[in-house]
Amino acid sequence: MPKDELTFHKVASPAPKAGLAGVWSAPQVVLDSGGNLAVWAEQGLAQPLANRARQFPWLVLHGGPGGSLGASHVAPIRYAGLPWFGFDQRNSGLSEDLDLSVIDLQRFVDDALEVADRLNIPKFHILGGSWGGTLALAIAAYRPEQVASVVLRAPFLPMRPRVDAFFELLERLAPDYFAEHFGPGARTDFVCECFEVATPEHLLELSVAWNKLETALLTGKAGGFDSKRPFLSDVQELALVRKYRLQAHFLRHDCFLSPQDLLSLFSKISQSPWPMSIIQGMNDRVCPPGGSKLLSEIVVRSSLIELPGTGHLPDSAEMIKAISQEVSRHHLLV
Structure with a gap:
């Protein structure tokens, strides 16, 4: 144009x-x-x-x-x-x-x-x-x-070690909840691969889990890590999946650097x-x-x-x- x-x-x-x-x-x-x-x-x-x-x-x-x-x-x-x-x-x-x-x-x-x-x-x-x-x-x-x-x-x-450390911090917040969704000890490659192969329903579960953990890390307020999915509108669900699919895409490729x-x-x-x-x-x-x-x-x-x-x-x-x-x-x- x-x-x-x-x-x-x-x-x-x-x-x-x-x-x-x-x-x-x-x-x-x-x-x-x-x-x-x-x-x-x-x-x-x-x-x-x-x-x-x-x-x-x-x-x-x-x-x-x-x-x-x-x-x-x-x-x-x-x-x-x-x-x-x-x-x-x-x-x-x-x-x-x-x-x-x-x-x-x-x-x-x-x-x-x-x-x-x-x-x-x-x-x-x-x-x-x-x-x-x-x-x-x-x-x-x-x-x-x-x-x-x-x-x-x-x-x-x-830098891959820094990104792996980020996922380690997420796991430390709620080890059982993290393991339920990503597996114990999962780091950058495995977490991001999950987003490449997941079904649409599983994509939403992974996105909600990542969001919960990341929000707790951002705010310092841990808690509420159970399997019950929060009520989200269709727009909110789409936004979460878009965000974490894109984030996983970039992190899996080291942001293409x-x-x-x-x-x-x-x-x-x-x-x-x-x-x-x-x-x-x-x-x-x-x-x-x-x-x-x-x-x-x-x-x-x-x-x-x-x-x-x-x-x-x-x-x-x-x-x-x-x-x-x-x-x-x-x-x-x-």
């Missing part, structure tokens, strides 16, 4: 959700790119390029894989009053599903760059959290000349000139602080901001404030 065919749909938004992170509503843009991508943009990005303020906007990347963009992800940018854009990644949120065989890291990188291109944004900052941090690094390494700066929240580093690819990515990032900040909750059990520490040692020009008493989620007041301070600082640097 040519750039001038972008459509800004005037659709009835669902009831907006308000809170610390602000309000979230329907996407302003549906971009046809071999499957529809749901795109959001604020602070004048829907205007022609010549009419915009002379400042680079922020590309905001959600986590997962399989999450979706929401108010908590963009709250620090909104708080700072800066322009931003973002999208739901393939097979996530309001974007269209494609067959998993055509989805990999490069596809996600290409999607991000195409969204920027179709919005006429030649250069941008990046804010990415968790898996969105992995994607941010991949985009920045692939197109360093288009990147103004990078801010990462608890970046996920797709071999150890050599990851070393190459680190090398390119370390040689790039733009500033980078890494913000890490010290109580984060999903993406533990060691990953951010390692990345800060590899990229010596980076700034590491550690938040005591803060976990993984992006919506705490401490996390929003810290990210907002860093994006504002980077905006003034460039």
